[in-house]
Amino acid sequence: MKNKKEKQKNTFQKILEVIKTMASKPSGLIGLTILIFHVILAITSPLYVPYDYKAIDPSLMLNPPSSEFWFGTDSLGRDVFTRTILGGRTALTVTFFGSLIALLWGGSLGIFCGLVGGKIDDVVMRIIDAFLSIPWILAMLLIVSLLGTTTLVLIPALGFFYGKGIVRVARAATHDVIAKDFIVSARARGHSNISIIWNEILPNVRDAIMVEGAMRWSWMLLGFSSLSFLGFGVSPPTPDWGLMISNARGLMSFAYWAVLAPIVGLSSLIIGINLTADAFAKALGIDRSTKAPV
Amino acid sequence: MFFLVIKRILLGLITLFIVSLITFVGVEVLPGDACTTYLERQAFGAALEACYERLGLNLPAYERYISWAIGVLQGDFGYSLSGEMKINEVLGPKVKNSMVLASASILIGIPVALLLGIITALWRDKLPDIIISTVTIFSMTIPEFISATLLILIVAIWLEWLPGIVIVPSEASISELLPNIILPVIAISMIMTAHMARMVRSSVIQVMASDYVQMAILKGVPYWKMVFKHVLPNALLPAINVVALTIAWLLGGVVVTEVVFNYPGLGRLVIESISNRDLPVVQALAIILASIYVSINLIADLMTLMLNPRLKSLQIKK
Numbered sequence: 369m370k371n372k373k374e375k376q377k378n379t380f381q382k383i384l385e386v387i388k389t390m391a392s393k394p395s396g397l398i399g400l401t402i403l404i405f406h407v408i409l410a411i412t413s414p415l416y417v418p419y420d421y422k423a424i425d426p427s428l429m430l431n432p433p434s435s436e437f438w439f440g441t442d443s444l445g446r447d448v449f450t451r452t453i454l455g456g457r458t459a460l461t462v463t464f465f466g467s468l469i470a471l472l473w474g475g476s477l478g479i480f481c482g483l484v485g486g487k488i489d490d491v492v493m494r495i496i497d498a499f500l501s502i503p504w505i506l507a508m509l510l511i512v513s514l515l516g517t518t519t520l521v522l523i524p525a526l527g528f529f530y531g532k533g534i535v536r537v538a539r540a541a542t543h544d545v546i547a548k549d550f551i552v553s554a555r556a557r558g559h560s561n562i563s564i565i566w567n568e569i570l571p572n573v574r575d576a577i578m579v580e581g582a583m584r585w586s587w588m589l590l591g592f593s594s595l596s597f598l599g600f601g602v603s604p605p606t607p608d609w610g611l612m613i614s615n616a617r618g619l620m621s622f623a624y625w626a627v628l629a630p631i632v633g634l635s636s637l638i639i640g641i642n643l644t645a646d647a648f649a650k651a652l653g654i655d656r657s658t659k660a661p662v
Numbered sequence: 663m664f665f666l667v668i669k670r671i672l673l674g675l676i677t678l679f680i681v682s683l684i685t686f687v688g689v690e691v692l693p694g695d696a697c698t699t700y701l702e703r704q705a706f707g708a709a710l711e712a713c714y715e716r717l718g719l720n721l722p723a724y725e726r727y728i729s730w731a732i733g734v735l736q737g738d739f740g741y742s743l744s745g746e747m748k749i750n751e752v753l754g755p756k757v758k759n760s761m762v763l764a765s766a767s768i769l770i771g772i773p774v775a776l777l778l779g780i781i782t783a784l785w786r787d788k789l790p791d792i793i794i795s796t797v798t799i800f801s802m803t804i805p806e807f808i809s810a811t812l813l814i815l816i817v818a819i820w821l822e823w824l825p826g827i828v829i830v831p832s833e834a835s836i837s838e839l840l841p842n843i844i845l846p847v848i849a850i851s852m853i854m855t856a857h858m859a860r861m862v863r864s865s866v867i868q869v870m871a872s873d874y875v876q877m878a879i880l881k882g883v884p885y886w887k888m889v890f891k892h893v894l895p896n897a898l899l900p901a902i903n904v905v906a907l908t909i910a911w912l913l914g915g916v917v918v919t920e921v922v923f924n925y926p927g928l929g930r931l932v933i934e935s936i937s938n939r940d941l942p943v944v945q946a947l948a949i950i951l952a953s954i955y956v957s958i959n960l961i962a963d964l965m966t967l968m969l970n971p972r973l974k975s976l977q978i979k980k
Binding site for chain 2: 494495497498499500501502503504505509510586590591593597600610613620624627631639642643
């Protein structure tokens with residue numbers, strides 16, 4: 369019992385240390401700050417939004433920014449400030465849970481393939497390669513247009529599509545440790561496969577998989593907002609940045625504020641996640657810069 | 663060497679075969695088919711039967727897959743649902759337009775990326791590196807539709823330098839297209855360049871830290887001679903593969919960019935055919951885009967093989 373508590377304390381200290389290393393560089397600090405700001409905003413924003421996000425008022429159409437409407441109003445007379453600070457909620461929830469799913473299935477399949485090897489490994493990797501060569505946008509659009517655009521479809525669909533790259537990383541990392549002496553000796557001690565995966569392999573491949581997952585998160589957000597932008601993501605009147613940009617784009621020459629506010633929101637969140645993921649990779653000592661964004 | 667090339671090509675073909683299976687099964691499993699989509703509310707009784715008969719949907723699935731696959735191998739993708747045109751005729755001009763867009767972006771993007779990558783690596787952590795690296799991080803993380811929208815807002819609407827939206831028809835000739843593609847090309851190559859420049863940078867930095875470069879410095883080889891003779895050839899080789907993957911990944915981004923600029927290419931066709939549930943066209947697009955991806959990767963693999971003397975001799979020994 370005491371041992372377990374000590375172990376927990378150690379993990380906690382380790383996490384604190386990683387965060388400290390991440391915040392020690394300016395880019396990591398900026399990334400973390402932006403990310404935390406967005407998360408807090410997403411959790412608390414419904415408590416203090418000034419207007420109803422779906423209240424349509426024709427008499428207030430396309431008002432420029434003023435003290436009453438800080439970011440102006442859109443083509444239906446809705447307050448852009450309200451919609452912008454609410455706009456990250458869906459995106460953050462969907463992509464966060466999507467990344468978790470991607471991590472779980474990608475990580476376990478990758479470790480399994482790396483461990484088993486042989487014919488099964490070959491076949492699975494061929495199928496993964498085939499999936500990788502279908503452009504993500506085509507696959508996502510197909511799924512979403514046929515199964516609907518509810519969050520319950522989007523989360524597993526995104527999780528599945530962004531997890532296939534994690535399979536490769538997890539498999540490669542497993543390959544690296546599988547031939548090491550401590551695995552051989554664990555086998556010789558008579559440990560079961562599950563015990564070897566849990567106690568010997570997982571601690572050694574965890575960092576690589578988690579860094580990959582963090583990176584996937586930012587790409588998934590990009591993919592999700594592109595879907596919304598194309599009209600295949602969340603449905604109106606839900607406030608969502610991609611959707612807001614796509615709606616306000618047509619009247620951009622007249623009402624630039626309605627398009628700039630969601631652009632700033634989405635760009636800052638993506639940059640925040642990206643910088644955080646980069647700092648996370650560096651803090652764990654993994655070099656990601658030579659990898660392609662597959 | 664020869665066997666390795668054959669093996670790579672075979673693996674690519676197997677991948678394409680699996681892609682065709684996945685898309686076929688996917689379209690098969692999903693609710694509704696070509697006839698129910700085409701006939702909409704009239705999809706029952708004799709009309710439905712006649713439609714199945716006409717499109718050959720009453721045959722078992724594997725027979726349809728085989729006849730479809732044979733058609734594709736002969737370059738015939740069948741008929742599209744909307745307008746009942748031959749898919750080849752629908753695709754032809756769009757493929758050409760997208761090729762123009764993509765090649766222009768690659769032609770501009772790769773040299774710029776090499777230049778930026780080398781500059782940032784040689785002046786690592788100095789002012790040029792800090793400025794360029796910051797800009798590349800911004801341009802590679804911001805989604806395509808945002809950078810494209812901002813380009814239209816700034817260049818076309820506020821400065822009024824260039825047209826913001828492409829209004830030429832699909833059949834326009836290349837000379838008609840060129841003045842229209844400036845903004846889309848900038849939008850696409852911005853992201854591509856940023857990704858590649860980062861890879862080139864880290865590759866050059868890695869080689870600069872290697873023993874033989876240190877040796878060359880100690881021997882007193884002039885700096886620029888060392889850079890061109892020892893560093894660049896070794897640094898750019900591993901970058902080729904990564905660059906190929908990046909180009910392939912950008913296929914998705916090209917779709918979005920084409921929609922933003924209203925460009926009559928494959929990307930807009932993807933969106934249109936999915937909105938109309940034109941499944942034969944979707945299938946054809948999946949195969950075409952996957953073949954592009956597979957062939958870009960194949961070319962990159964082969965180039966690395968040809969350019970790397972060590973890999974060559976390794977294979978001969980075997």
